[in-house]
Amino acid sequence: MSELLTLEQVDQDGAIREAAERVEGDSRADFLRRAVLFGGAFAGGGAAVAALAKPASAASRNDVAILNFALTLEYLEAAFYTEAVRKGALSGRTLEFAQIVAGHERAHVAFLKKALGSAAVARPRFNFRGTTSNAAKFRATAAALEQTGVRAYGGQAANIDADAILKAAVSIFTVEARHAAWIRHILGQAPAPRAFETFLTMGQVLAAVARTGFIVAAPPFTGKHT
Amino acid sequence: MPDLITVAVVDPGAATSEGRDEENAASRASFLKRAVVGGGTLLTGGVLIGGLPSLALGAKSAAQDVRILNFALLLEYLEAAFYTEAEARGLLTGETRKFAKVVGAHERAHVAFLKKALGSAARSKPQFDFRDTTSVQSKFQSTAIALEETGVSAYSGQAARLRRQTLPAAASILAVEAEHASWIRDIVLRKPAPRAFDKALTKAQVTNRVNATGFIVG
Numbered sequence: 061m062s063e064l065l066t067l068e069q070v071d072q073d074g075a076i077r078e079a080a081e082r083v084e085g086d087s088r089a090d091f092l093r094r095a096v097l098f099g100g101a102f103a104g105g106g107a108a109v110a111a112l113a114k115p116a117s118a119a120s121r122n123d124v125a126i127l128n129f130a131l132t133l134e135y136l137e138a139a140f141y142t143e144a145v146r147k148g149a150l151s152g153r154t155l156e157f158a159q160i161v162a163g164h165e166r167a168h169v170a171f172l173k174k175a176l177g178s179a180a181v182a183r184p185r186f187n188f189r190g191t192t193s194n195a196a197k198f199r200a201t202a203a204a205l206e207q208t209g210v211r212a213y214g215g216q217a218a219n220i221d222a223d224a225i226l227k228a229a230v231s232i233f234t235v236e237a238r239h240a241a242w243i244r245h246i247l248g249q250a251p252a253p254r255a256f257e258t259f260l261t262m263g264q265v266l267a268a269v270a271r272t273g274f275i276v277a278a279p280p281f282t283g284k285h286t
Numbered sequence: 287m288p289d290l291i292t293v294a295v296v297d298p299g300a301a302t303s304e305g306r307d308e309e310n311a312a313s314r315a316s317f318l319k320r321a322v323v324g325g326g327t328l329l330t331g332g333v334l335i336g337g338l339p340s341l342a343l344g345a346k347s348a349a350q351d352v353r354i355l356n357f358a359l360l361l362e363y364l365e366a367a368f369y370t371e372a373e374a375r376g377l378l379t380g381e382t383r384k385f386a387k388v389v390g391a392h393e394r395a396h397v398a399f400l401k402k403a404l405g406s407a408a409r410s411k412p413q414f415d416f417r418d419t420t421s422v423q424s425k426f427q428s429t430a431i432a433l434e435e436t437g438v439s440a441y442s443g444q445a446a447r448l449r450r451q452t453l454p455a456a457a458s459i460l461a462v463e464a465e466h467a468s469w470i471r472d473i474v475l476r477k478p479a480p481r482a483f484d485k486a487l488t489k490a491q492v493t494n495r496v497n498a499t500g501f502i503v504g
Binding site: 161163164167168171210214218219224227228231232234237238241250252254255256257258 | 392438442450453459
């Protein structure tokens with residue numbers, strides 16, 4: 061999971077980032093074809109493709125793609141924290157963090173699903189590979205997920221078309237930043253390690269998520285949206 | 287400051303000629319090159335903006351970006367002066383002392399960035415009187431929470447009023463203000479993230495809060 065935070069280090073020649081930049085430059089209509097970056101997660105991808113073919117009435121196709129991108133990250137976070145709380149391996153400040161943040165991430169999922177309506181992508185299946193049943197692994201993974209969330213929302217802010225959607229995204233973005241600082245504080249790391257936050261493109265985030273191996277299956281295509 | 291956020295904040299000439307897709311697709315090298323070019327035009331940009339006709343109220347424009355960034359600069363001047371004075375007085379202890387030192391450096395970096403972005407359009411620094419909030423630990427802590435929360439709400443309230451090319455720089459500061467708020471709240475054992483969705487404030491609401499502190503004296 062630590063690789064989420066070390067993209068710049070592992071990608072010293074910039075190859076991944078260059079690829080991501082090219083992906084970002086593609087037409088928005090091609091967004092779902094990019095879901096292949098999930099490492100086959102959307103191999104069955106019918107549900108997701110069908111969803112984007114029918115964007116939420118008020119939102120542009122571009123905004124639907126960004127909201128579905130955010131929804132995928134929120135599904136991941138919500139499932140991670142919910143499972144960690146349920147497994148019972150956490151205690152003290154870490155448990156309090158997991159309980160509160162789980163509630164926030166589920167609220168973000170609910171909000172985004174409602175905003176997207178029938179255009180919402182279905183929830184993938186996850187395998188958190190032991191990170192929800194070990195407190196130390198949980199903390200390291202939570203720090204990486206929250207940092208990635210901040211960089212993902214920050215990276216998309218200027219790509220959003222509708223002001224109302226941007227305002228909603230910003231209200232989630234700052235909460236993710238609070239989570240990131242909180243878990244770093246619990247870890248004994250600097251809660252605010254720099255004066256300016258840096259962001260990631262959608263392609264960079266998708267590549268980082270793919271490398272975690274947490275998304276193990278696309279939702280089954282049932283012909284209807286969740 | 288990191289090269290990722292050295293965007294040409296005040297760059298009215300380039301505003302309409304470049305679509306965001308083109309910008310996204312641009313190589314990192316050319317992005318940085320453009321940032322350098324943008325930096326060179328800042329001073330001129332500030333002058334030009336002063337002469338622009340006023341546009342429809344609320345419409346996104348270079349002139350509105352300047353007003354918003356000057357509003358942000360006022361808040362950053364306030365925060366930077368508060369933390370710098372608290373550190374200089376040397377009466378804080380423990381992690382609170384460390385918080386003041388780290389966050390003071392961040393706020394000074396935000397001031398420097400905004401001043402550079404605004405060029406000659408940047409407002410001047412007011413005079414402040416923080417009374418005993420920079421010397422009494424408990425008062426410092428509650429004031430720091432109030433200032434950081436106000437900062438988060440203020441930037442959040444302006445985000446959707448900025449042009450696309452200005453938004454990333456503001457967002458890169460906003461995230462850090464939220465981190466500060468989370469940190470100081472955790473130090474005093476208040477919930478670092480008290481709600482699932484943060485609230486935004488209008489410029490008028492923020493101005494009222496700032497005025498109510500009495501910290502700006504001239």
